[in-house]
Amino acid sequence: MTTARSAGQGxxxxxxxxxxxxxxxxxxGSLGGLRAGLLDDPPGGFQDDAARVPDExxxxxxxxxxxxxxxxxxxxxxxxxxxxxxxxxxxxxxxGTDVASAGEGLFDPGHPEGxxxxxxxxxxxxxxxxxxxxxxxxxxxxxxxxAEHARTEALLAERRRTDxxxxxxxxxxSSLNPRRCxxxxxxxxxxxxxxxxxxxxxxxxxxxxxxxxxxxxxxVMQEGVIGPAEVAQVPGLTEALAGFPPVPxxxxxxxxxxxxxxxxxxxxxxxxxVTPLPGNGVPAGALVLARGPGGEPFDEETETLVRVxxxxxxxxxxxxxxxxxxxxxxxxxxxxxLPPRLPQPAGAELAGSLRAAQQTSLxxxxxxxxxxxxxEAAAGAADGEALLVLGDVCGKGARAxxxxxxxxxxxxxxxxxxxxxxxxxxxxxxxxxxxxxPNSFVTLVLGTLTAAGGGTRLELAVAGHPPPLVLRAxxxxxxxxxxxxxxxxxxxxxxxxxxxxxxxxxxCLFYSDGITExxxxxxxxxxxxxxxxxxxxxxxxxxxxxxVVERLEQLSTEWLAGRVQDDRALLAVRAxxxx
Numbered sequence: 001m002t003t004a005r006s007a008g009q010g011x012x013x014x015x016x017x018x019x020x021x022x023x024x025x026x027x028x029g030s031l032g033g034l035r036a037g038l039l040d041d042p043p044g045g046f047q048d049d050a051a052r053v054p055d056e057x058x059x060x061x062x063x064x065x066x067x068x069x070x071x072x073x074x075x076x077x078x079x080x081x082x083x084x085x086x087x088x089x090x091x092x093x094x095x096g097t098d099v100a101s102a103g104e105g106l107f108d109p110g111h112p113e114g115x116x117x118x119x120x121x122x123x124x125x126x127x128x129x130x131x132x133x134x135x136x137x138x139x140x141x142x143x144x145x146x147a148e149h150a151r152t153e154a155l156l157a158e159r160r161r162t163d164x165x166x167x168x169x170x171x172x173x174s175s176l177n178p179r180r181c182x183x184x185x186x187x188x189x190x191x192x193x194x195x196x197x198x199x200x201x202x203x204x205x206x207x208x209x210x211x212x213x214x215x216x217x218x219x220v221m222q223e224g225v226i227g228p229a230e231v232a233q234v235p236g237l238t239e240a241l242a243g244f245p246p247v248p249x250x251x252x253x254x255x256x257x258x259x260x261x262x263x264x265x266x267x268x269x270x271x272x273x274v275t276p277l278p279g280n281g282v283p284a285g286a287l288v289l290a291r292g293p294g295g296e297p298f299d300e301e302t303e304t305l306v307r308v309x310x311x312x313x314x315x316x317x318x319x320x321x322x323x324x325x326x327x328x329x330x331x332x333x334x335x336x337x338l339p340p341r342l343p344q345p346a347g348a349e350l351a352g353s354l355r356a357a358q359q360t361s362l363x364x365x366x367x368x369x370x371x372x373x374x375x376e377a378a379a380g381a382a383d384g385e386a387l388l389v390l391g392d393v394c395g396k397g398a399r400a401x402x403x404x405x406x407x408x409x410x411x412x413x414x415x416x417x418x419x420x421x422x423x424x425x426x427x428x429x430x431x432x433x434x435x436x437x438p439n440s441f442v443t444l445v446l447g448t449l450t451a452a453g454g455g456t457r458l459e460l461a462v463a464g465h466p467p468p469l470v471l472r473a474x475x476x477x478x479x480x481x482x483x484x485x486x487x488x489x490x491x492x493x494x495x496x497x498x499x500x501x502x503x504x505x506x507x508c509l510f511y512s513d514g515i516t517e518x519x520x521x522x523x524x525x526x527x528x529x530x531x532x533x534x535x536x537x538x539x540x541x542x543x544x545x546x547x548v549v550e551r552l553e554q555l556s557t558e559w560l561a562g563r564v565q566d567d568r569a570l571l572a573v574r575a576x577x578x579x
Contacts, residue, residue: 069142073099075135077109089126089142099140107140118145125149161305164192168309172316176323182212183221185277185287185313190214193306194273194289196266200226201285201317202241209241215263222263233258236274240286246275246307249298254290262290273298275306277314280322284314337363337405342370345386347451349574351545353553357396357514357567365393365400366512366567369408371415385451387415387424388458390510390571391444392465394488400567406435407442421446421461422497425487429463432488440488445510449573456575458500458508463487466516469534470500471507471548475541477534480508502575507548509537510573514566515552520559528559545574 063070069086073079077099086093093102100107106121106128116129127143171184182199189197198213208225215222231237235252254269262269271291277284287310291298298306342350356364368390389411393403410431411424418424425446432440443464450457460468464486470478484495502508511533518528536555540548549570556568 067143069144071099071102071140071142073138073140075137077107077138080137086142089124089144116143157301164188164305165308165312168312172312175316176320178317178320178324179210179212181313181317181320182285185309185317186212186214186221188313189287189289189309190216193302193309195292195295196263196269196290198261198288199277199285199313200231200237200241200288202283203228213263216266230258230260234261234274234288235272237286237288240274240276241283243276243278243283246273246303246310249273249303257290261288266290267292271295271297273303273306275310277310277317279314279318282318284317284321287313334363334401337401339367340369343372343386345372345449345451347576348386348449348456349545349576350388351549351572351574352390353549353568353570355514355553355557355568356401357564363398363401363404364567365396365404366514366569367391367393367404367408368510368569368571369411371412373415373419386449387411387419387446388449388510388571388573389444389446390465390512390569391442392512392514392567392569394439394441396567403437403440403442406437407432407444411446419448421448421459422495425461425463425484425495426493429487429491429493433491435488442487444487452501455504455506456502456573458502458573459497460500461495461497463493463495466511466513466530468500469509469511469537470502471509471537471541473503473505473541475538477538479530479534502573504575505542506575507537507540507545508573509548509552510569510571511552512567512569514568515556515570518556518560518565518568520561520563524561524563528556532559545572548572548574 064084066083066085069089070083071079071086071090071093072081079093079095079097079099079102081095082090082093090102090106093099103121106119106126107130108117108128109130111117111128111130113130113132116127119126119128124144124146125148127145129141129143131139131141133139168185168188171188172181175181175184178201182201186197186199195216196214198211201210203209207228209227209231210225211223213222231241233256235256236247240246249271252272252274254272257269257272269290270293273289275287275289277287279285287306289298289306339352339354342352344350350370352368354364354366354368356366368388371387371389373385373387389408391404391407393400393407395403407428410428414424414427414431418427425444428442432442445460445462445465445468447458447460447468450459460480460482461484462468462480462482463484465484467480467482470480472478480498480500482496482498485493487493500508516528516530516533519525520528533552536552537548540551543551549572552570553568
């Protein structure tokens with residue numbers, strides 16, 4: 001201790017008595033004195049000063065090698081010594097100066113001792129901690145965490161961008177309506193990407209481009225249309241709608257932004273970014289982003305994020321537009337395949353029902369139609385003549401529905417040339433054989449209806465189809481004794497035309513095999529069968545045609561109990577008689 005204490009004798013620094021060796025920078029001061037000034041007497045057993053105190057140069061090198069800055073102060077908070085790291089962080093914290101003046105707001109004596117405090121100082125982030133050494137000295141420890149803070153902020157920013165894109169993908173994929181997708185894109189872009197956002201869709205009728213715009217601070221969406229002149233007023237919008245790559249925001253002059261582009265009360269646009277919304281081969285629109293004077297410029301990372309977001313928004317809008325277009329096309333095509341609105345010829349009451357096997361489809365392979373001879377529709381078909389047909393084509397779904405539609409149209413065309421059921425069926429068979437559609441197999445029941453006296457006469461031809469059933473006035477059910485071969489399979493068809501007379505109130509029922517061959521019941525494996533259909537029809541005595549069809553459809557549906565197997569079709573003809 002003798003050498004250490006002798007080296008520890010020093011002079012005053014900053015008006016106070018500092019421990020010897022602490023009046024200068026640690027790099028140039030006596031670390032032996034620093035050591036002696038901070039340590040109490042050594043514990044018992046340590047009597048050799050040379051063994052206890054390291055070489056002063058070594059000790060100085062060790063302290064200066066610390067990445068953490070150390071500032072040693074006396075009881076009056078006057079800097080006594082500092083290491084190299086502290087000198088780099090705080091050049092003003094020289095020995096002899098007041099530590100508070102060296103770093104304003106950096107050193108807080110009221111902060112709990114031993115606890116680190118994060119402080120922003122001179123453009124950097126520092127962790128500051130205070131420790132006391134007896135009653136005479138305090139040391140401040142400084143750790144520069146600027147790089148760590150920047151890395152953390154970068155990770156958090158990347159997480160926010162990832163979360164934003166995930167949310168964008170979820171919301172954009174939740175709708176198949178183009179306008180709703182565009183609305184979602186605007187709501188997502190503002191305020192995350194900009195203070196105000198607008199989506200401009202491609203020009204439609206009369207070259208008018210629809211747009212949607214957000215209103216900052218309010219859950220309101222503004223909509224409108226702009227013409228080519230307004231589009232040309234916005235820097236970069238014409239190119240974006242044409243699908244050209246986006247240009248950097250710094251190339252666009254926000255001073256050229258027209259007032260109508262920004263929401264009311266927005267003020268002046270300080271930064272502008274316009275990017276296309278890529279679609280399916282053609283642009284799906286453009287995204288316009290604006291930031292006010294208080295907003296930061298669009299940097300490279302933000303522009304990259306905007307391009308990624310725009311590509312997702314454009315894909316969603318394009319897919320929704322394509323879906324909408326296909327839906328409209330399908331609706332038009334399906335409308336021509338749906339069962340027609342049944343006319344009601346004089347002397348008869350008609351009702352029909354059609355259920356496709358696929359619950360999501362309106363059409364299938366079963367069909368029915370009622371045709372009035374040319375010229376009689378306008379006259380109200382006074383003599384009650386009409387052509388009735390119910391059939392079943394090979395297959396299910398859209399392909400079968402198309403073939404069914406072809407059969408219906410062919411029959412309507414052939415009716416202009418021929419009215420006899422047997423001859424009509426033979427001509428239709430020739431049409432099917434000449435068709436380019438493979439496996440154009442069809443079974444059907446075709447009949448001509450005429451008013452006869454006080455009842456109705458049906459001339460029927462059955463081609464490979466279940467024969468119709470007749471519900472008599474007394475409640476009995478008869479099966480029409482007519483058979484024939486399937487159409488589209490052989491050049492010659494074998495038919496057994498038959499005539500059925502219906503008295504007023506009697507019903508003739510056409511049906512497809514989807515009714516009788518439906519598996520269901522308690523076990524789900526039992527066929528409905530012709531016997532059950534006859535029994536059900538017998539219970540409909542006295543009902544109008546619409547009630548008969550509704551009752552039989554209900555019983556068939558209950559039998560299936562949700563099981564989907566085949567298309568089902570019913571057509572009921574009830575004689576009313578002519579007064």
